[in-house]
Amino acid sequence: MAVFLLHSNRCFIENKFQEATLYIKGHRIHRIFDGKKHIDDVPFTSYGDFIIMPGVIDAHVHINEPGRTNWEGFDTATRAAATGGITTLIEMPLNASPVTTTIDAFKKKKEATKGKLHVNCGFYGGIVPLNVNEIEPLIKFGAFGIKGFLSHSGIDEFPKIDAEHLRMVAPILKKYSVPLLLHCELEDDEVPKIKNPKSYQEYLSSRPQRWENTAIDIALEIQTTFDIKVHIVHLSSSEAIEKLAYRKSKTNKLTIETCPHYLFFDAEQIPDASPILKCAPPIREKENREALWKAVKETIIDFIASDHSPAPPEIKQLDSGDFFKAWGGISGLQFTLSVMNTEFKSRDIPLEKLIPMLTQKPAEFLGLESRKGLLKKGYDADIVIWDDTAENVLTPEVICHKHKATPYLGHKLKGMVTDTFVNGFHVVELSRIVDRNRGELLERNGIGENEKDYLKKVI
Numbered sequence: 001m002a003v004f005l006l007h008s009n010r011c012f013i014e015n016k017f018q019e020a021t022l023y024i025k026g027h028r029i030h031r032i033f034d035g036k037k038h039i040d041d042v043p044f045t046s047y048g049d050f051i052i053m054p055g056v057i058d059a060h061v062h063i064n065e066p067g068r069t070n071w072e073g074f075d076t077a078t079r080a081a082a083t084g085g086i087t088t089l090i091e092m093p094l095n096a097s098p099v100t101t102t103i104d105a106f107k108k109k110k111e112a113t114k115g116k117l118h119v120n121c122g123f124y125g126g127i128v129p130l131n132v133n134e135i136e137p138l139i140k141f142g143a144f145g146i147k148g149f150l151s152h153s154g155i156d157e158f159p160k161i162d163a164e165h166l167r168m169v170a171p172i173l174k175k176y177s178v179p180l181l182l183h184c185e186l187e188d189d190e191v192p193k194i195k196n197p198k199s200y201q202e203y204l205s206s207r208p209q210r211w212e213n214t215a216i217d218i219a220l221e222i223q224t225t226f227d228i229k230v231h232i233v234h235l236s237s238s239e240a241i242e243k244l245a246y247r248k249s250k251t252n253k254l255t256i257e258t259c260p261h262y263l264f265f266d267a268e269q270i271p272d273a274s275p276i277l278k279c280a281p282p283i284r285e286k287e288n289r290e291a292l293w294k295a296v297k298e299t300i301i302d303f304i305a306s307d308h309s310p311a312p313p314e315i316k317q318l319d320s321g322d323f324f325k326a327w328g329g330i331s332g333l334q335f336t337l338s339v340m341n342t343e344f345k346s347r348d349i350p351l352e353k354l355i356p357m358l359t360q361k362p363a364e365f366l367g368l369e370s371r372k373g374l375l376k377k378g379y380d381a382d383i384v385i386w387d388d389t390a391e392n393v394l395t396p397e398v399i400c401h402k403h404k405a406t407p408y409l410g411h412k413l414k415g416m417v418t419d420t421f422v423n424g425f426h427v428v429e430l431s432r433i434v435d436r437n438r439g440e441l442l443e444r445n446g447i448g449e450n451e452k453d454y455l456k457k458v459i
């Protein structure tokens with residue numbers, strides 16, 4: 001069993017930076033000492049002023065394997081995750097093929113991860129119109145939540161649902177205390193006709209805030225009626241914040257995420273013919289972005305997730321510049337920590353605010369809070385070490401995603417991950433992958449077999 005000591009002047013423990021030494025034994029944080037501590041025969045490394053904090057937990061990632069592995073796969077995605085300081089990610093029930101809406105598909109998905117998990121990985125199941133009977137088995141098989149779309153998902157085999165389907169599935173979700181994740185856009189016909197498909201303004205007008213707001217009304221109604229956990233994925237509409245905040249003041253069963261791209265970019269900066277920045281809901285105006293920031297500061301938004309949704313350059317229509325034909329999704333898994341550090345610093349918001357939004361909060365949402373998301377005695381040794389002051393212009397050679405196309409390319413980003421530990425294994429050293437396959441398949445609430453195997457291994 002590997003045993004070693006990690007020291008820094010800036011360990012993020014109990015919500016503040018302090019000098020400490022972590023004593024790692026096997027897969028776990030065995031003890032934490034104040035200040036600098038040496039133990040005979042135990043290797044000791046000091047990282048000086050670099051931050052030591054819990055690994056980032058990304059609760060919203062699309063990996064596309066099996067079936068669309070030419071878009072992204074477990075090997076490349078989890079390599080990118082580790083390099084970016086992410087130690088746990090949860091994968092969405094689309095855009096792989098088959099989509100994760102049946103047990104059979106869920107088995108194929110788990111099968112597809114073999115030998116390719118460089119960080120810990122769990123899964124959501126999906127709700128589509130004809131699979132209500134599959135929801136309970138998906139939960140029992142370890143799904144961290146059940147995701148549905150109230151508008152076209154972009155993938156024909158993952159059709160949208162309506163409020164009636166949600167009412168059918170709500171009692172099952174309640175029984176297991178598993179969250180319903182909703183893509184909140186509700187299409188209507190009152191959008192302008194397309195004249196110039198390369199115009200960002202036209203794309204933005206084609207998916208108005210109204211679509212998000214009306215879908216969020218359905219989400220709130222289901223949450224209130226059934227008293228179930230509801231999670232709003234990738235919030236973009238600032239107009240919905242007030243009603244979400246009101247409902248959050250009444251219940252702890254409503255959670256909200258937003259994504260780095262909604263906080264980093266705004267519509268005014270997006271040139272025409274640049275579908276690299278197409279996503280749904282769309283990146284909106286500067287004023288909207290500022291309102292999202294206010295919601296971050298006021299803790300109305302619970303956490304930040306990448307919504308990494310890559311596609312090959314031809315499917316992103318990078319040559320044609322056609323927003324309406326392009327795949328809607330932003331590729332950015334590897335850069336959440338540096339993009340958010342860049343923005344938080346430029347806005348003078350302390351890292352004490354950011355770090356829990358990338359670690360503790362998603363751990364709580366996923367039911368992993370008793371073992372992940374904090375530097376704490378007995379917790380999993382999922383750890384990232386990074387220099388929050390290093391500044392680099394993002395160049396293609398550092399990108400580990402399957403495709404290099406990302407809207408962050410060429411941007412000056414602050415923050416460089418030097419080392420990542422996954423389950424106590426030193427997976428990234430000097431910003432390079434040095435060990436592989438140390439990630440673990442995770443299942444919600446330890447319902448599945450893997451949790452028992454895991455406990456056998458570490459106790």
Ligand SMILES: [Zn+2]
Pocket residue numbers: 060062092307309
């Ligand atoms: Zn997504």
